[in-house]
Amino acid sequence: MANNLASLDSAFHALADPTRRAVISRLITGPASVSELAQPFAIGLPTFLKHLKVLEDSGLVGSGKTGRVRVCHLQPARLAAAESWIAEQRAIWEGRADRLAAYVENHIHKEQGQ
Amino acid sequence: MANNLASLDSAFHALADPTRRAVISRLITGPASVSELAQPFAIGLPTFLKHLKVLEDSGLVGSGKTGRVRVCHLQPARLAAAESWIAEQRAIWEGRADRLAAYVENHIHKEQGQ
DNA sequence: GCAATAGTTCGCCATATGGCAAACAATCTC
DNA sequence: GAGATTGTTTGCCATATGGCGAACTATTGC
Numbered sequence: 001m002a003n004n005l006a007s008l009d010s011a012f013h014a015l016a017d018p019t020r021r022a023v024i025s026r027l028i029t030g031p032a033s034v035s036e037l038a039q040p041f042a043i044g045l046p047t048f049l050k051h052l053k054v055l056e057d058s059g060l061v062g063s064g065k066t067g068r069v070r071v072c073h074l075q076p077a078r079l080a081a082a083e084s085w086i087a088e089q090r091a092i093w094e095g096r097a098d099r100l101a102a103y104v105e106n107h108i109h110k111e112q113g114q
Numbered sequence: 115m116a117n118n119l120a121s122l123d124s125a126f127h128a129l130a131d132p133t134r135r136a137v138i139s140r141l142i143t144g145p146a147s148v149s150e151l152a153q154p155f156a157i158g159l160p161t162f163l164k165h166l167k168v169l170e171d172s173g174l175v176g177s178g179k180t181g182r183v184r185v186c187h188l189q190p191a192r193l194a195a196a197e198s199w200i201a202e203q204r205a206i207w208e209g210r211a212d213r214l215a216a217y218v219e220n221h222i223h224k225e226q227g228q
Numbered sequence: 229g230c231a232a233t234a235g236t237t238c239g240c241c242a243t244a245t246g247g248c249a250a251a252c253a254a255t256c257t258c
Numbered sequence: 259g260a261g262a263t264t265g266t267t268t269g270c271c272a273t274a275t276g277g278c279g280a281a282c283t284a285t286t287g288c
Contacts, residue, residue, distance in 0.1 A: 009130055016126035017246090021199070028207045035264065047247055049266070054245095068255040068264050076207050079200055085135070086197040093142045093190050131276090149234060161277055163236070168275095182234050182285040 007059060011082040014058035019043070020051050024060060024074065031073040121173060125196040128172035133157070134165050138188065141175060145187040 014020050023037055038048040052072065055061040059078040063070050128134050137151055152162040166186065169175040173192040177184050 008135070009132060012126050012130035015200075016123055016130055018123060019246095021122070024203060028203055028210065030210075033264085043246085044248060045265075046249085046267080050246065065265090068253095070265070074207065076204065079204060079207075083197060083200040083204060086129075086193055086200070089138060089142055090190065090193060090197060093188065093193075096142065096144075133276095147234080157276085158278065159235075160237080160279085164276070179235090182283095184235070 007078065008082065008085055010054075010058040011060060011078050014054050014060050015082065017051065017054075019048075020055055023051065023055060023072075024079070027061060027072060027074040031071050033069045033071055037072060121192065122196065122199055124168075124172040125174060125192050128168050128174050129196065131165065131168075133162075134169055137165065137169060137186075138174060138193070141186060141188040145185050147183045147185055151186060 015024075019041055022040070026032060026037060026040075034049070034052065035045070037052070038045055041048060052061070052063075056063060059075055061072055062075045063072040065071075129138075133155055136154070140146060140151060140154075148163070148166065149159070151166070152159055155162060166175070166177075170177060173189055175186055176189045177186040179185075
């Protein structure tokens with residue numbers, strides 16, 4: 001579940017950049033306009049808009065325009081999907097690690113009486 | 115915590131590719147050699163090695179060579195770091211959403227008696 | 229030692245990415 | 259409606275990415 005390959009690609013790709021992660025962190029505190037979002041960064045607006053496009057294409061961020069100002073907001077579902085993929089992997093890993101640990105412990109008890 | 119910017123960059127970048135995610139999924143079941151890992155994919159070995167290099171550079175995967183065979187294994191710490199970043203964001207988001215929900219509910223109770 | 233096996237390195241290519249400046253809308257505000 | 263504000267589009271550039279084939283370097287096994 002939540003393994004839409006293409007969307008995982010674009011979600012992780014969107015997260016693989018500090019500027020874009022910072023935008024997400026900012027949007028978590030609430031919606032914001034483009035220039036408001038761009039303000040902390042030392043890059044030009046056109047460049048920043050590319051980052052924003054990556055975020056929107058990934059579905060992590062949505063936006064709507066009212067008048068001349070575009071307001072962006074977080075779309076946490078995709079964030080959850082990305083987290084879920086990792087969580088699933090880790091769950092399998094930990095299941096395996098637990099079984100391994102249980103086996104080793106059992107082994108030690110039986111063979112070494114420790 | 116776990117916000118080493120550069121390593122998050124490379125970890126998410128490594129995850130932003132279906133081949134590399136598949137390698138991780140495979141390695142969760144246990145270590146494997148390079149050709150074993152490459153076998154399911156319809157790409158050449160040199161290309162596959164580039165993916166492997168991305169995974170190793172990100173710290174998600176480690177490897178060691180014995181004889182002529184390189185054995186790769188998962189390094190779950192970095193996977194956990196990536197997951198943590200998202201989890202932290204979501205925690206903040208949910209905290210905010212909870213407060214918002216509480217506020218709205220309170221508001222409705224007080225103003226509309228519903 | 230010769231041949232097969234397992235990886236690695238080297239060029240080469242097309243496309244994507246992330247940056248810029250400059251020009252171009254569109255919409256407020258006075 | 260003139261001017262400021264807010265985004266957007268358009269070229270341009272350097273570098274990174276993901277793919278290939280070909281050549282090369284170990285090892286292993288007979």
